[in-house]
Amino acid sequence: MKRILTILTLAVFIGAGTNAQELQQKISLKSPGNPAETYQLITNPDGTLSAQVQLPLRISRQITEEDSSMKIRIVITATDKVYYNLESVYKLSGIAHDDCLFYMPGFWYRKNLRSPKEAPSFYTSDSWQIREDRLSTPLTGVYSEKTGEYYTVVRLDQFTGEALTTHKEGEVILGGKTSIGSTGFRNINSTTALIFSFPYSEAPKTYLRKLTLAPQVQAFEKLEKGETRELVWEINKGNATDFSAFVADVWAYSYDTFKPTKTETLYTTAEAKEILSNFFSESYVDQYPLKYFSGVHMRTDDCKSTGSAEVGFVGRVLLNAYNALEYAEETNRPDLANKANAVFASYLEHGFTSTGFFREFVNFSNGNEPDVYSIRRQSEGVFAILNYLGYEKSKGRRHPEWEARMKTILDNFLKLQGENGSFPRKFNNNAEVIDSTGGSTPSATLPLTMAYAYFKNKTYLESARQTAVYLEKEIISKADYFSSTLDANCEDKEASLYASTAMYYLSMVTKNKEREHYIDLAKTAAYFCLSWYYMWDVPFAQGQMLGDTGFKSRGWGNVSVENNHVDVFIFEFATVLDWLAHERNEPRFSEFSAIIKTSMLQLMPVKGHMFDIGKVGYYPEVVQHTNWDYGKNGKGFYNDIFAPGWTVASLWQMLSPERVSAYFGQKK
Numbered sequence: 001m002k003r004i005l006t007i008l009t010l011a012v013f014i015g016a017g018t019n020a021q022e023l024q025q026k027i028s029l030k031s032p033g034n035p036a037e038t039y040q041l042i043t044n045p046d047g048t049l050s051a052q053v054q055l056p057l058r059i060s061r062q063i064t065e066e067d068s069s070m071k072i073r074i075v076i077t078a079t080d081k082v083y084y085n086l087e088s089v090y091k092l093s094g095i096a097h098d099d100c101l102f103y104m105p106g107f108w109y110r111k112n113l114r115s116p117k118e119a120p121s122f123y124t125s126d127s128w129q130i131r132e133d134r135l136s137t138p139l140t141g142v143y144s145e146k147t148g149e150y151y152t153v154v155r156l157d158q159f160t161g162e163a164l165t166t167h168k169e170g171e172v173i174l175g176g177k178t179s180i181g182s183t184g185f186r187n188i189n190s191t192t193a194l195i196f197s198f199p200y201s202e203a204p205k206t207y208l209r210k211l212t213l214a215p216q217v218q219a220f221e222k223l224e225k226g227e228t229r230e231l232v233w234e235i236n237k238g239n240a241t242d243f244s245a246f247v248a249d250v251w252a253y254s255y256d257t258f259k260p261t262k263t264e265t266l267y268t269t270a271e272a273k274e275i276l277s278n279f280f281s282e283s284y285v286d287q288y289p290l291k292y293f294s295g296v297h298m299r300t301d302d303c304k305s306t307g308s309a310e311v312g313f314v315g316r317v318l319l320n321a322y323n324a325l326e327y328a329e330e331t332n333r334p335d336l337a338n339k340a341n342a343v344f345a346s347y348l349e350h351g352f353t354s355t356g357f358f359r360e361f362v363n364f365s366n367g368n369e370p371d372v373y374s375i376r377r378q379s380e381g382v383f384a385i386l387n388y389l390g391y392e393k394s395k396g397r398r399h400p401e402w403e404a405r406m407k408t409i410l411d412n413f414l415k416l417q418g419e420n421g422s423f424p425r426k427f428n429n430n431a432e433v434i435d436s437t438g439g440s441t442p443s444a445t446l447p448l449t450m451a452y453a454y455f456k457n458k459t460y461l462e463s464a465r466q467t468a469v470y471l472e473k474e475i476i477s478k479a480d481y482f483s484s485t486l487d488a489n490c491e492d493k494e495a496s497l498y499a500s501t502a503m504y505y506l507s508m509v510t511k512n513k514e515r516e517h518y519i520d521l522a523k524t525a526a527y528f529c530l531s532w533y534y535m536w537d538v539p540f541a542q543g544q545m546l547g548d549t550g551f552k553s554r555g556w557g558n559v560s561v562e563n564n565h566v567d568v569f570i571f572e573f574a575t576v577l578d579w580l581a582h583e584r585n586e587p588r589f590s591e592f593s594a595i596i597k598t599s600m601l602q603l604m605p606v607k608g609h610m611f612d613i614g615k616v617g618y619y620p621e622v623v624q625h626t627n628w629d630y631g632k633n634g635k636g637f638y639n640d641i642f643a644p645g646w647t648v649a650s651l652w653q654m655l656s657p658e659r660v661s662a663y664f665g666q667k668k
Contacts, residue, residue, distance in 0.1 A: 021151075022091040023072070025049060027059070030083040030220045036171050049074075056080035057223065068237040071156075075230050078223035083173055085220050087197035089186065090235060092142065092151055097126065097192040099146040101243050102185050103250065106136035106493075106532045106558035110243065114482040115490035115561040118211035124204065129184025131200035133162075133538040133626040134207075136531060136558055137254040140183040142192055143246045148239045150246050153194045154257060155181055156232040162539040162547070168627065169206060169215040174199060178221065179539050181231075198231050209629050210488075210562055243479040248527040255588050258535040260554045262598040269655045273327060275604055277336065278617035279648045280324040284339045285309075288364045291339075291346040292317045293324070295645020300638050303614035307365030311351075311358045312380025313486055314621075314643035318347065319384040323652045326391060344388065348401060353429045356408035358382075374486055375416065375423040376440045382409055382447035386454055390663050393454075403455075410451050413444060414463055421470030425483065438474060439483035439495050441467050445502035449509050453664050461509060468506055468518065471499055476521055481528050485560060492560035496528035497573050504576045508664040519583050526580055526589070529573060533557040533596065534566065538625050544636020545612055546625065553625055555592075555599030564628040567621055568600045569646075571653040572660060597654060612638065619647040 030036040039051035041059065049059040057078045064071040076086065101110045107130065112121035120128060132138035132155060139154040163176035181198035199221045205213040223229060236253060240246035267275070283294045285305050294305035296315045311317055321343040328336035351359050353373075358381040362369045385406055392399060415431050416423055422438030448464035451457065475481060476499060484495035503522035507515045534554050540547020556566040574593040581590035603620050605613035613620055621642040622630050630639035653659065 022089075022093055024089045024091070025061075025074075026087050026089075027051070027055070027057075028085045028087070028218065028220070029055070030085075030171055030173065032083070032173060036085070036218070036220070056082045057084065059086075070235045072233045072235070073230065074232075075228060076223065077228045078225055080225050081222065083220040083222050085197060085199060085201060085218055086231070087195065087201065088233070089188070090151075090153065090194040090196075091188055092192050092194070095142070095144050095149065095192050096146070097187040097190055099144050100185075100192050101143045101145060101246075103141035103143065103243075103247060103531075104130065104135050104183065105139060105250075105254070106534070107134050107561060107564070109481070109491045109528075109561075110479065112491060112561055114480070116211065118213060119490060119562050120205070120207055120213070121561070124213065127184070127186040127195075127204070129182045129186070129195045129197065130202050130207075131182050131627060132180050134558075134564060134628070135183070136534045137258065137536065138181070138183060139250070139254060140185055140194055140196070141246065141250050142185055142194060143240065143243055145243070148241065150238050150240055150250075151194060152236045152238075152250055152253070153183060153196050154234050154236070154254070155183065155196065156234055156257075159536060159539050162541040162544070163221075164541045164543065165219070167217075168208060169217045171218050171220065173220050173222065176541070178219070194235070196233055198229075207564060207628060209631060244476070244524050244527070247479070247531055248524070251527050251530055252588060254535050255592065260535050260592070260595050262595050263552050263554070263602060265598050265601075267601055267604060272601055272604065272655055273652065274331075275606055276617045276619065276648050276652060277324070277327055277333075278615070279619075279644060280320065280327075280336055280339065282615055283618075283644075286339075286342065289346060289350040290359075290362060290364075291342045293320045293339075293343070293645060295320070295648070296643040298618075298642060298644065299614070300612060300620065300640055300642050301614050303618045303644070308361065308363045310361045310377070310645065311347075312360065312377035312384075313374075313646065315361070315645040316380065316384070316649035317343065317645065318381055319387070319649045320645060320652075322384055322388045322391065323649065325388070329395075344402075348405065352405065352409075355429050355431070356405070356412055357429060358409070372426050372428060372434055374426050374440065375413075376425075376443040376484065376486060378409065378413075379440075379443040379447050382406060382413075383450065386447055386450040387659070387663065390450075390454060406451065407455070410448070410460060413448070414459065417444075417463055417466065418470075420474070421466035421468070422474070423467070437483060438470060439481075440486075440498075441475075442471055442495070442498035442502035443484065445471075445498075446505050449505040450663065452509055464506060464509075467502065468521070471502065472521055475499055476524055479528065481525070485563075488560050488562035490561040492562075493529060493532035493557050494560075494569060496525050496532075497569070497571075500525035500529055501572050501576055504572070504579060505660070508660065508666060519580070522576065523580050523584055523586075526573075526576065529557075530577075530589075530592065532559075533592070540636045546623070546636045548636075549609075549611060551602060551623075552599060555595040555597075556623065556625075563630070564626060565630065566623045566625050567647070568619065568650050570596060570600060571650050574654050575657045575660060578657070600651060600654065617648070618644040619651060620644075621647050 041049040115121040117123035141152040143150040161177040163174040182200040199219040203216040292309035325340035360377040424433040426435035452461040481495035503518040538553040577589040577593035622639040632640040
């Protein structure tokens with residue numbers, strides 16, 4: 001049942017229960033050249049809001065309640081020219097701040113305690129509000145571990161405008177119209193509260209670039225006399241058994257609220273691969289003992305090859321060699337086949353350490369070669385070679401020397417695995433652990449399951465099963481997805497993506513109850529991964545390249561708490577979503593997968609539509625969609641240095657959805 005209320009007091013009740021949830025509002029007005037003044041608003045019998053002094057604007061508020069949700073509609077009309085910022089506080093009376101975990105999709109999970117103090121986290125403050133375009137959904141959620149209750153607030157708007165500013169901190173008057181507000185949570189005398197405002201405010205700090213917190217910012221929008229601004233928020237209440245169930249509920253609610261749709265499909269799979277294949281042609285480097293596709297530490301403006309060869313993580317040299325070989329034989333491109341085979345031959349001869357690990361990263365320009373190795377890069381190297389060996393075997397070609405190399409490195413893996421099933425994040429050539437944290441463990445699950453299928457060695461399957469035990473106990477059941485990426489120590493998208501994909505691979509080599517259990521774990525982790533992907537289109541200002549070229553952020557994933565930009569890291573995850581949609585009858589998954597698969601091809605650099613990239617097919621990496629940068633250029637542009645090696649590999653894997661099922665000999 002729906003009912004419209006004119007609020008006579010500041011106490012607002014939502015849903016069943018005894019807790020009176022208190023809604024308060026205040027408005028800050030700024031006169032140019034002077035500090036802003038803030039006024040607490042009171043509610044009048046006619047539904048308007050006013051202050052103790054005469055304000056140069058009229059504010060009306062309408063609240064509509066329906067079941068467990070409440071919609072707040074506020075209309076501001078200027079009676080004289082005014083610069084304003086409106087803030088609302090929804091105090092959750094009876095819910096202790098210390099009992100709560102917090103959620104801002106794609107940016108904040110639990111208390112962000114996996115993040116360092118130089119990034120937004122509880123180490124700096126237990127109260128945060130941030131601008132909405134940092135978030136994959138412009139929403140804040142509060143979950144009480146004590147009662148299972150949760151509340152969310154989401155902004156509802158067309159999100160069509162953005163304005164440039166001259167300053168990034170302090171009180172800022174916007175240079176035009178924006179549709180970006182802010183959202184967050186606050187500790188008010190040990191009681192938790194939802195905070196939402198318009199235009200945006202960020203406090204107690206604003207996050208400008210990697211590990212760089214700056215003083216808070218408060219933006220002011222100008223209204224001319226007679227001009228009106230309408231603002232709408234929705235507060236929703238629910239119950240969940242744990243934080244994972246809470247995230248799953250909120251993701252489904254967000255999807256149903258925003259109803260994202262596919263972007264225009266500009267390229268067929270064949271056309272997209274043809275464009276991307278230019279990367280294989282132009283990035284090939286053959287002047288060093290290791291032959292490779294140059295894909296790291298490159299400038300976006302010229303895309304000149306560098307002396308750096310990287311096996312996994314951002315370089316993905318071996319996976320791209322497999323991609324190039326497969327594509328060359330499909331399209332009769334002997335030039336590409338020769339390059340790909342030369343890469344494999346050079347790594348077979350020169351690509352391993354004395355104990356059999358991959359030489360992960362070699363900079364031939366300066367002779368730098370780190371002697372610290374990672375389970376993620378090593379795993380991604382083995383993953384690529386096993387894909388290659390499986391492909392070659394299907395063509396009647398065998399490579400016993402490569403098989404021997406893989407058995408050696410897999411034996412090294414088995415030595416590294418801990419009793420709890422985890423793999424250390426970093427180690428040296430003698431398999432001595434340097435970083436024992438297990439956040440990267442699921443990256444090893446993929447090659448272990450593949451090795452079992454290829455070599456028929458149950459030892460590899462048992463090792464993969466042990467990773468699943470660890471992942472379930474320490475990662476998935478605790479909703480603690482962190483530090484799968486190698487250039488950050490924080491909550492990140494890739495940890496949940498790898499966890500979900502790991503369970504997908506295990507389901508390929510198991511049966512009955514065990515397989516069903518892995519499917520359930522994949523689904524739980526998938527919701528966390530999905531939470532990083534944008535439901536909505538972030539607005540850009542004129543002059544910001546991404547906005548001027550029509551970029552839509554829906555379907556793109558934020559990266560991590562530290563690295564606050566979107567990218568195309570997807571690999572098999574779209575395929576996992578399609579599989580889960582079928583296995584668990586969740587059509588939202590396949591629908592969102594379709595959004596991802598169309599949206600992520602938007603910035604394809606082709607002649608006449610280069611999107612500020614120097615060469616055709618060198619897909620951009622650090623796509624800066626909010627007030628944050630990696631050091632250069634800021635919102636609406638890229639950082640000047642990028643790594644197209646992994647972006648090409650990621651999109652190629654997305655465009656090859658039959659690969660996994662074909663490798664394991666299963667019909668899709």
